[in-house]
Amino acid sequence: xxxxxGLFAKSAEIEDSLGAHLAAMLAQMCDRGPDSxxxxxxxxxVPDGQTKLTLFSADALQDWDxxxxxxxxxxxxxxxxxxxxxxxxxxVDAEPADADAWVRKAHPELRVxxxxxxxxxxxxxxxxxxxxxxxxxxxxxxTHALGHTRMATESRVTTEGSHPxxxxxxxxxxHNGSLSNHNRLRERLRREGIEFQTENDTExxxxxxxxxxxxxxxxxxxxxxCLEDLDGFYTFLVGTIDGxxxxxxxxACKPAVLAETDGWVAMASEWRAIAVLPGAATARMWEPAxxxxxxxxxxKVA
Amino acid sequence: MTxxxxxxxxxxxxxxxxxxxRELNQRLHDLAGGAEGPRRWRVVxxxxxxxxxxxxxxxxxxxxxxxVGYYCAGMNQHATVRVHGNAGPGLAENIMSGRVxxxxxxxxxxxxxxxxxxxxxxxxxSSRCGISMKxxxxxxRGSVGHMSAFMAQRGRLVVCGDAGDALGDSLYEARLYVRGxxxxxxxxxxxxxxxxxxxxxxxxxxxxxxxxxxxxxxxRRYGSARRxxxxxxxxxxxx
Numbered sequence: 001x002x003x004x005x006g007l008f009a010k011s012a013e014i015e016d017s018l019g020a021h022l023a024a025m026l027a028q029m030c031d032r033g034p035d036s037x038x039x040x041x042x043x044x045x046v047p048d049g050q051t052k053l054t055l056f057s058a059d060a061l062q063d064w065d066x067x068x069x070x071x072x073x074x075x076x077x078x079x080x081x082x083x084x085x086x087x088x089x090x091x092v093d094a095e096p097a098d099a100d101a102w103v104r105k106a107h108p109e110l111r112v113x114x115x116x117x118x119x120x121x122x123x124x125x126x127x128x129x130x131x132x133x134x135x136x137x138x139x140x141x142x143t144h145a146l147g148h149t150r151m152a153t154e155s156r157v158t159t160e161g162s163h164p165x166x167x168x169x170x171x172x173x174x175h176n177g178s179l180s181n182h183n184r185l186r187e188r189l190r191r192e193g194i195e196f197q198t199e200n201d202t203e204x205x206x207x208x209x210x211x212x213x214x215x216x217x218x219x220x221x222x223x224x225x226c227l228e229d230l231d232g233f234y235t236f237l238v239g240t241i242d243g244x245x246x247x248x249x250x251x252a253c254k255p256a257v258l259a260e261t262d263g264w265v266a267m268a269s270e271w272r273a274i275a276v277l278p279g280a281a282t283a284r285m286w287e288p289a290x291x292x293x294x295x296x297x298x299x300k301v302a
Numbered sequence: 303m304t305x306x307x308x309x310x311x312x313x314x315x316x317x318x319x320x321x322x323x324r325e326l327n328q329r330l331h332d333l334a335g336g337a338e339g340p341r342r343w344r345v346v347x348x349x350x351x352x353x354x355x356x357x358x359x360x361x362x363x364x365x366x367x368x369x370v371g372y373y374c375a376g377m378n379q380h381a382t383v384r385v386h387g388n389a390g391p392g393l394a395e396n397i398m399s400g401r402v403x404x405x406x407x408x409x410x411x412x413x414x415x416x417x418x419x420x421x422x423x424x425x426x427x428s429s430r431c432g433i434s435m436k437x438x439x440x441x442x443r444g445s446v447g448h449m450s451a452f453m454a455q456r457g458r459l460v461v462c463g464d465a466g467d468a469l470g471d472s473l474y475e476a477r478l479y480v481r482g483x484x485x486x487x488x489x490x491x492x493x494x495x496x497x498x499x500x501x502x503x504x505x506x507x508x509x510x511x512x513x514x515x516x517x518x519x520x521x522r523r524y525g526s527a528r529r530x531x532x533x534x535x536x537x538x539x540x541x
Contacts, residue, residue, distance in 0.1 A: 252429055255391060271369045272350030285388060287409055287428055
């Protein structure tokens with residue numbers, strides 16, 4: 001069992017309070033996943049040619065300013081580290097692939113949580129309600145966000161094994177369920193140049209979606225491909241720089257609820273996580289059908 | 303109005319935004335065995351809580367104003383529970399008697415393993431509706447999802463809309479009535495003729511569920527081909 005939450009803003013009011021709403025939703029899913037918690041938030045996109053990195057350090061004394069200076073030496077500019085608990089966000093004057101590769105080579109002790117123009121990922125082991133407090137999510141503004149509370153079944157309880165998983169720039173995925181063909185699929189995707197950092201099944205699903213989109217698939221097409229190529233149980237929530245999507249496997253035993261108002265689209269494992277949102281009582285609410293991708297994209301909403 | 307009449311019509315209101323769920327359920331459980339107390343209840347702000355009005359064993363009416371989460375009205379006996387909203391997974395699981403009515407839709411496995419009573423879903427019920435039902439009657443105004451009535455043993459499932467894939471897979475002696483399209487039948491589930499006695503029981507079930515705009519003749523009947531389990535005609539009366 002795990003808990004999933006997601007919120008896609010359709011109004012400026014919801015964008016301004018995105019973090020506070022997501023935090024309230026995540027806290028409701030605490031008892032579905034007490035092992036770990038994580039969020040991805042899409043906010044403050046940087047211009048082309050720049051990359052926003054979210055890095056994690058297990059060292060409480062990590063010197064982020066020194067790292068920022070090193071990145072400035074490597075790529076130019078004067079990046080500043082914006083620190084939130086064990087994570088720091090740095091904007092670098094480089095393409096995502098180059099910035100990502102530099103950190104992995106120069107600082108293997110750090111973990112690249114995400115790289116892209118808008119995405120930021122924060123995740124750690126421990127209870128979700130404590131995570132919400134430690135990471136001070138309430139001040140995060142943004143366009144859309146995903147969250148996950150984990151009860152591990154397929155791999156160890158570690159920060160690396162927590163969700164969301166991002167294996168492509170600005171693409172991430174959270175998952176309730178388990179995949180059974182992830183080993184073979186991971187090898188296939190590695191041959192396509194997708195890099196994996198764990199033995200986790202969900203990371204393979206994230207890598208699959210990122211690979212399909214890299215090859216030109218739309219978000220909806222990438223999800224339709226999951227139905228063909230992934231074996232197992234899943235409810236997925238996927239984020240891209242401008243998209244938000246839900247997919248359930250054809251058996252659909254993992255729960256999911258969707259709701260929509262003029263101000264937002266929300267997805268959660270259970271209604272109680274959506275009930276905390278403004279206007280929830282009169283929202284249109286439905287259960288996503290099995291094997292049907294549900295996709296919202298900002299360009300089409302605006 | 304006499305004091306007794308006032309008690310009979312008074313409505314006990316419980317706000318789950320301020321009252322712990324266990325307190326509500328304990329107060330409802332305390333009415334078992336004909337104990338004195340309010341007979342009509344109204345629950346507000348359920349906000350998707352689990353196990354609301356679960357395990358009741360008294361002739362009471364409970365109206366729930368909003369959406370509920372997992373296992374609402376599970377193991378119900380004698381009570382009437384109405385949800386003015388949608389219900390999460392496991393609605394009225396193992397219901398023994400009484401009625402559970404949902405104005406909106408119900409998630410997976412509504413009425414699962416139920417042994418008696420009536421479950422009415424006025425919207426859609428999703429997958430596995432009536433799985434392993436053992437005597438409960440279920441009337442769904444909308445459609446049901448895949449694997450509904452899987453291994454259903456006894457009772458009637460009435461679907462006014464469509465049924466998803468693998469309806470009635472590994473069916474025993476439950477009777478299934480579907481008005482719309484059936485995506486596919488499960489193993490050992492076959493269509494059977496709708497005879498007068500079936501039309502009569504359908505009319506009765508639709509009336510009990512308050513469904514007035516559809517007629518028994520519009521339904522098709524499905525049942526077990528009895529090839530997958532050991533059916534002995536001598537035991538037919540047991541169903």
